[in-house]
Amino acid sequence: MIDTKSVILPFNNLGKYTIFIIQEMGRSGSFFFRGFYSIFTIPFQFSKIMQQIYFIGLKSVFVICLTGAFTGMVLGLQGYYTLSKFGSEGLLGAAVALSLIRELGPVLTAIMIIGRAGSAIAAEIGIMRISEQIDALDTMDIDPIRFLVSPRIAASLISFPLLTAMFNVIGIWGGYLTGSILLGLNKGVYFSRVESGISMDDLIGCGIKSIVFSLIVATICCYQGYYTHTRKEGHGAKGVGFATTSAVVISCVLVLVSDYVMTSLLL
Amino acid sequence: MDNHALIELRNVSKSFGSQVVLDKVNLTINRGEITTIIGMSGVGKSVLLKHIIGLISPDSGDILIDGRNISGLSRREKGEIKKRFSYMFQGTALFDSMTVHENISLPLREKNRLSKETIQRVVMDKMNQLDIGSMAHKYPSELSGGMKKRVALARSLVTDPEIVLFDEPTTGLDPIRRNAVHSMISEYQQKLGFTAIIVSHEIPEIFYISQKLIMLHEGGIIFQGPVEALKDTTIPVVTQFVNGLESRHDSLTGLLPQPRGEERFLQELARFNRHNYVFSIILFRIRELDQIHEKAGHMVGQELLRSFSAELRPHLRFTDICFRYNLNNIIAILPDTNLEQARQTCSKLSKLLAKTRIKEILNESSLECSINVGFAEAKRDLQFENMIREAESSLEDACFFKNMEE
Numbered sequence: 001m002i003d004t005k006s007v008i009l010p011f012n013n014l015g016k017y018t019i020f021i022i023q024e025m026g027r028s029g030s031f032f033f034r035g036f037y038s039i040f041t042i043p044f045q046f047s048k049i050m051q052q053i054y055f056i057g058l059k060s061v062f063v064i065c066l067t068g069a070f071t072g073m074v075l076g077l078q079g080y081y082t083l084s085k086f087g088s089e090g091l092l093g094a095a096v097a098l099s100l101i102r103e104l105g106p107v108l109t110a111i112m113i114i115g116r117a118g119s120a121i122a123a124e125i126g127i128m129r130i131s132e133q134i135d136a137l138d139t140m141d142i143d144p145i146r147f148l149v150s151p152r153i154a155a156s157l158i159s160f161p162l163l164t165a166m167f168n169v170i171g172i173w174g175g176y177l178t179g180s181i182l183l184g185l186n187k188g189v190y191f192s193r194v195e196s197g198i199s200m201d202d203l204i205g206c207g208i209k210s211i212v213f214s215l216i217v218a219t220i221c222c223y224q225g226y227y228t229h230t231r232k233e234g235h236g237a238k239g240v241g242f243a244t245t246s247a248v249v250i251s252c253v254l255v256l257v258s259d260y261v262m263t264s265l266l267l
Numbered sequence: 268m269d270n271h272a273l274i275e276l277r278n279v280s281k282s283f284g285s286q287v288v289l290d291k292v293n294l295t296i297n298r299g300e301i302t303t304i305i306g307m308s309g310v311g312k313s314v315l316l317k318h319i320i321g322l323i324s325p326d327s328g329d330i331l332i333d334g335r336n337i338s339g340l341s342r343r344e345k346g347e348i349k350k351r352f353s354y355m356f357q358g359t360a361l362f363d364s365m366t367v368h369e370n371i372s373l374p375l376r377e378k379n380r381l382s383k384e385t386i387q388r389v390v391m392d393k394m395n396q397l398d399i400g401s402m403a404h405k406y407p408s409e410l411s412g413g414m415k416k417r418v419a420l421a422r423s424l425v426t427d428p429e430i431v432l433f434d435e436p437t438t439g440l441d442p443i444r445r446n447a448v449h450s451m452i453s454e455y456q457q458k459l460g461f462t463a464i465i466v467s468h469e470i471p472e473i474f475y476i477s478q479k480l481i482m483l484h485e486g487g488i489i490f491q492g493p494v495e496a497l498k499d500t501t502i503p504v505v506t507q508f509v510n511g512l513e514s515r516h517d518s519l520t521g522l523l524p525q526p527r528g529e530e531r532f533l534q535e536l537a538r539f540n541r542h543n544y545v546f547s548i549i550l551f552r553i554r555e556l557d558q559i560h561e562k563a564g565h566m567v568g569q570e571l572l573r574s575f576s577a578e579l580r581p582h583l584r585f586t587d588i589c590f591r592y593n594l595n596n597i598i599a600i601l602p603d604t605n606l607e608q609a610r611q612t613c614s615k616l617s618k619l620l621a622k623t624r625i626k627e628i629l630n631e632s633s634l635e636c637s638i639n640v641g642f643a644e645a646k647r648d649l650q651f652e653n654m655i656r657e658a659e660s661s662l663e664d665a666c667f668f669k670n671m672e673e
Contacts, residue, residue: 124364131363132360133363136360136362139320139354140378141346141378142373142374147377
């Protein structure tokens with residue numbers, strides 16, 4: 001006799017998990033819309049948005065410069081050696097600029113900001129949740145999503161494209177440093193290829209990507225922190241730990257997945 | 268005062284998983300009253316408060332505010348109701364990345380269209396009243412537990428709410444601060460007329476300021492009624508709980524607490540009825556206590572009350588009984604003493620007490636203070652309350668330590 005339970009169980013679990021995923025998607029979707037909508041409701045939260053731009057944007061500048069420079073430099077090195085095999089090292093400028101602007105710039109910027117600011121957002125909101133600070137906002141009739149989430153979404157929306165642009169420019173200069181100064185490619189050839197290689201579509205694509213990433217990252221990180229208390233695997237400080245981890249993991253994965261989807265649509 | 272039900276819970280049930288916390292709870296909260304909820308730890312007192320303010324929704328049952336069921340309201344209407352409420356959390360729930368001043372001013376900054384100057388003035392007023400004026404720029408993590416409680420209290424009162432829910436407002440405070448908080452809640456309640464619901468373990472001190480008492484036990488309401496009805500109750504769980512928590516000495520004054528004092532009164536009355544042993548009572552009240560609270564804060568007022576009690580007790584006979592009758596009144600029962608002798612005792616006391624610590628407190632804060640005293644002599648079949656009333660009606664200025672004398 002086959003135990004029917006053991007047959008049904010995997011399907012049961014699969015069903016439960018699917019329902020859970022769909023629920024989460026729905027909940028985070030409505031969470032995003034409430035947060036996004038509240039950016040535009042009166043009174044505007046200028047000072048809070050400014051504070052978040054300072055935290056998410058300005059404080060990430062150093063990290064973005066550093067990673068941008070090294071990414072560009074390594075692209076310069078790799079690109080030069082690969083291209084020189086085909087005798088076409090003159091194309092280095094275009095190769096570096098295109099890979100940065102179309103792909104690496106938006107993605108790496110997003111991932112660096114997730115690591116630097118996203119985790120902090122999740123932890124901060126998570127701690128506010130477990131210490132009842134969010135409930136306290138609620139009892140004061142202050143909408144916690146408007147108060148906590150909207151300024152972060154707005155700040156990400158402004159910071160991500162600017163930081164991506166910065167990443168790209170510094171990366172291109174990094175490529176110049178290795179390709180031209182270190183390996184002796186002509187400076188004029190490098191920059192003329194940069195200029196001729198990039199089209200407006202590439203830049204628009206880069207902008208679209210960074211905007212989408214900003215919304216994904218801000219929403220997921222706020223969401224994970226905001227619902228820390230509903231996590232089953234851990235409560236209290238442990239819950240905040242899990243929330244931070246899943247904020248980072250989920251936003252990284254979603255950034256890469258959506259990057260693929262967008263690239264295939266934009267190409 | 269309009270006394271109809273402001274908040275009503277009908278058959279409210281709530282479970283978390285398999286644990287039933289509230290099981291068909293019915294209760295009413297009257298407008299303009301202080302209602303105290305007591306009960307063992309973990310019995311669901313905080314959950315009950317959170318239901319009232321809408322942080323938790325019931326599994327079944329209705330919560331009515333002003334006769335309107337809150338579950339059917341739109342978000343905007345719920346917001347309108349929330350504006351009338353204020354909630355002081357058990358764990359204070361202060362915003363730890365904001366300073367004390369920002370914490371207290373937040374509800375005003377976010378919700379009211381007040382000018383910066385007005386907000387500053389209102390917030391500083393509240394802070395000074397609570398003796399936290401110097402902490403304005405500190406962060407909650409830099410404060411002690413008692414200070415955090417006071418900041419939370421200031422934050423909950425700064426919007427002049429109509430209904431205030433206090434979740435253990437005084438747990439962890441020392442006796443003077445605890446009594447100062449109680450006296451402040453009572454004073455504001457009288458001044459602003461808000462409705463308060465307090466979850467508290469401070470028995471019997473909390474009874475001095477509350478009008479109604481609710482006891483929660485095993486998911487249900489086991490006692491609900493005016494505080495005076497407590498002593499007539501025969502429900503064993505209630506009497507056990509209350510007697511168990513009741514301290515033998517009043518924590519502020521070190522005298523007997525009110526229920527013990529009343530018990531001793533009844534004993535004396537029985538002696539009088541049977542053997543005709545006459546006795547008198549003297550009621551002491553600090554006359555300018557309200558002004559002192561206003562000028563120097565509730566802490567000074569309570570410190571004064573404490574010092575007075577501490578000085579009073581040793582100057583009475585060993586057989587005299589001295590107890591705290593309510594928030595600001597102290598009663599001495601003098602056995603084998605008639606009215607005339609009681610008056611003589613009192614005038615002796617006024618001379619003895621003239622040069623004491625109280626004087627120093629008064630001089631330090633340049634205040635004036637005198638004690639009002641009232642007398643009453645036992646009569647056959649005279650109830651406790653009636654005798655107190657008689658003493659209150661004969662209140663006179665005893666001029667114990669008016670500053671200008673000497």
